[in-house]
Amino acid sequence: MDRGTVFATVGTTSFDELIEALLSDSFLQILHDKGYRKLVLQIGRGRIEPVAQETRCGVEISSYRLKPNIQDDLMAADLVISHAGAGSVLETLALNKRLLVVVNETLMGNHQTELAENFAGEGFLFWTTVKNLPHDFANIDWLKLKKYQPGRPDLFASYMDNFFGLS
Amino acid sequence: MYALLLMLPILLLVARLIYFYTLQRGRPEADVRNMRGPRRLMVILGSGGHTTEALSLLRALDTKQYRPVTFVLAETDTTSAVRAVAAWDGMKDDMKFVKIPRSREVHQSWLSTLLTTGKALVSAFPIVYREKPDIILCCGPGTCVPICLVAWLFSLLFVQRTVITFVESICRVQTLSLTGKILYFFCDIFFVQYESLSHSWPKAVYLGRLV
Numbered sequence: 001m002d003r004g005t006v007f008a009t010v011g012t013t014s015f016d017e018l019i020e021a022l023l024s025d026s027f028l029q030i031l032h033d034k035g036y037r038k039l040v041l042q043i044g045r046g047r048i049e050p051v052a053q054e055t056r057c058g059v060e061i062s063s064y065r066l067k068p069n070i071q072d073d074l075m076a077a078d079l080v081i082s083h084a085g086a087g088s089v090l091e092t093l094a095l096n097k098r099l100l101v102v103v104n105e106t107l108m109g110n111h112q113t114e115l116a117e118n119f120a121g122e123g124f125l126f127w128t129t130v131k132n133l134p135h136d137f138a139n140i141d142w143l144k145l146k147k148y149q150p151g152r153p154d155l156f157a158s159y160m161d162n163f164f165g166l167s
Numbered sequence: 168m169y170a171l172l173l174m175l176p177i178l179l180l181v182a183r184l185i186y187f188y189t190l191q192r193g194r195p196e197a198d199v200r201n202m203r204g205p206r207r208l209m210v211i212l213g214s215g216g217h218t219t220e221a222l223s224l225l226r227a228l229d230t231k232q233y234r235p236v237t238f239v240l241a242e243t244d245t246t247s248a249v250r251a252v253a254a255w256d257g258m259k260d261d262m263k264f265v266k267i268p269r270s271r272e273v274h275q276s277w278l279s280t281l282l283t284t285g286k287a288l289v290s291a292f293p294i295v296y297r298e299k300p301d302i303i304l305c306c307g308p309g310t311c312v313p314i315c316l317v318a319w320l321f322s323l324l325f326v327q328r329t330v331i332t333f334v335e336s337i338c339r340v341q342t343l344s345l346t347g348k349i350l351y352f353f354c355d356i357f358f359v360q361y362e363s364l365s366h367s368w369p370k371a372v373y374l375g376r377l378v
Contacts, residue, residue, distance in 0.1 A: 012246065068249035086216030086338045090223075090378060114340040118361075151376040153227035156334070156358065159374060160302070163330070163356065165200040166232050 004036035007077035009070060011085040014046035017130045018083065018102050019063075023048075028057035030138050040073055042066070084112040084127070093124055093148040100137065101127040124148045187323055193355045193370070199330060202301055208236040209300035209329075212247040213308025220336060220378045221306040222254040235261035237298045241269040241310050265294050267310055287313040299327050307336040307346050319353045334358040335371075337378055343368065 008022050019041060021027060031039065041063035043050060050063040067073075074080060074091060079098045082088040092099045101116040116127040123146035128136040161167050210225060212218045225236070236258060240247050248264050255262070268287045275283070291313040303318055305311035311333070318329040331354040335347045340361050343351065351357055357371045365373035 066246070068246045069253060086336060087219040088216075090216070090219050090337070111338050111340075111342070111344070115338045118340050151223070151337070151360070151378040152374070153224050153377055155374040156224050156377045157227035157229070159356075159372070160228065160332070161232070163199070164202070164206060166229075 004031075004034070004079070005038040005040065005077050006031060006036050006079045006081060007040045007042070007070075007073045008081040009042040009073075009088050010044040010046070010083045011042075011088055012044060012066065013083075014044045015083050015102075015104055016046040016048055017106075018081075018104070018133075019043050019046060019048050021130050021133050022081065023061070025057055027134055027137075028059045028061075030134060032058045034138075036079070040077070042070055042073065084116045086112070086115055089115060089119065089125070093119070094150060096148060098142050098145065099125040100140065101125055102133055103127055103129055105129050105131075122146065122149075183323060199301075199328065205232050205234045206301040207299060208233050209239060209295075209298055209303045209314070210236055210251075211239045211303065211305040211308060211311045211314055212244065212251065213241065213306070213310060216338065217306045217308045217336065218247045218250055220334065221304065222251060223378045224304065224306070224334060226254060230255075230258055230261075233302070234258065235263065237263045237265060237300065239294065239310060239314055240264060240266050241308065242266045243269055263298075265298070267291060267294065267314070269310060284313060288316065291317040295321060295329070296326070300329050302330045302332060304332050304334070305346075305350070306334045307344055309346055311346055312349055315350055315353055330355045332356045332358070334377060335360060335364065337376065339364065 010018060022039065022041065036059065038060045043063050043065055045065065050065055051061065053060065053062045055061065071091070074095055074097060077097060080092045081100050081102060082092060084101050084103050089099065089101060103113050103116060116125065119125050120127045123144065126140055210221055212221055238248065238251050252259065252262070267290050268283060287310070295314060295317045300318070303315060305315065315331050318331055321327045322329055333347065333350045333354045335343060335358060337360050339347065343364065351368060351370065358377065359365050359368065359371040359373055360376050362373055365371045
């Protein structure tokens with residue numbers, strides 16, 4: 001197996017605790033054991049510096065801070081590990097990718113966890129915290145995920161057409 | 168006598184306010200139905216999630232009937248413009264971007280929020296006046312508030328009738344955002360994406376998850 005690519009994304013803010021956990025040798029070992037050979041990280045504005053390329057524990061690692069469009073990285077990934085931001089979550093699910101959301105506990109009580117919890121309840125994704133990440137990741141049964149049901153922007157459009165008497 | 172003269176505009180304004188609130192707001196009035204040609208759109212983008220939501224709603228609209236579109240961005244927002252162009256490539260000639268100071272950065276104190284909101288409000292006047300949007304679509308960033316307040320004022324004073332549309336973020340399952348709570352009282356159409364929210368906010372429209 002030489003195909004598994006993991007893409008991790010933290011959005012436009014910073015989430016160094018997650019990046020550190022992902023780059024720890026113990027986690028890289030779990031990735032390797034699960035058959036993943038490549039880890040791409042979008043690390044945002046944190047204090048950790050991006051690296052062009054290095055290989056540890058048999059996993060090829062590369063990272064960058066921000067890109068206007070992460071679509072290509074999402075598409076290339078077999079698994080996405082994301083912060084709880086709606087943008088990352090929706091874009092990942094729209095591509096029908098396996099998604100593990102890591103909630104930032106320093107923002108606990110923040111409404112962003114609502115979306116992850118709600119979607120996890122629907123079976124669209126799994127979520128965890130930085131602390132439980134290695135344990136949960138090792139034990140996830142991806143086959144339990146349900147196919148993502150996208151939202152209905154067309155209902156919004158027809159409501160607007162109606163409102164304006166267009167049809 | 169002078170007192171009466173002074174009272175008159177105030178009375179008129181109050182009457183207009185009552186009329187606008189009870190009969191015009193949120194209803195497809197004649198003034199909205201009889202608009203000619205395509206509807207001019209103004210879309211307010213924020214960082215990250217709000218932009219994703221706004222763009223996916225926008226893509227569902229018929230570009231023949233809703234154009235041109237003016238995107239309003241916060242001054243510190245660097246990625247939204249690129250994403251908007253990428254998402255709506257059929258509209259390149261009919262797109263425009265304007266910038267507005269952010270009313271509130273995350274973690275900013277309430278007192279300085281008051282100041283920056285004032286500044287944002289001042290810069291919203293020329294933007295709304297120049298672009299004269301028929302519809303404003305906003306999905307939650309704080310930048311919505313000054314733009315919508317100005318558009319609401321213009322509608323009230325017959326300068327320009329703008330239908331203000333707010334779509335509460337998909338992240339808000341239990342409670343409305345601060346922006347949502349404010350704009351609930353000013354917008355014409357207020358969408359929520361979870362049924363429980365529509366029970367606690369009766370004016371809200373719930374059609375299911377939109378994005």
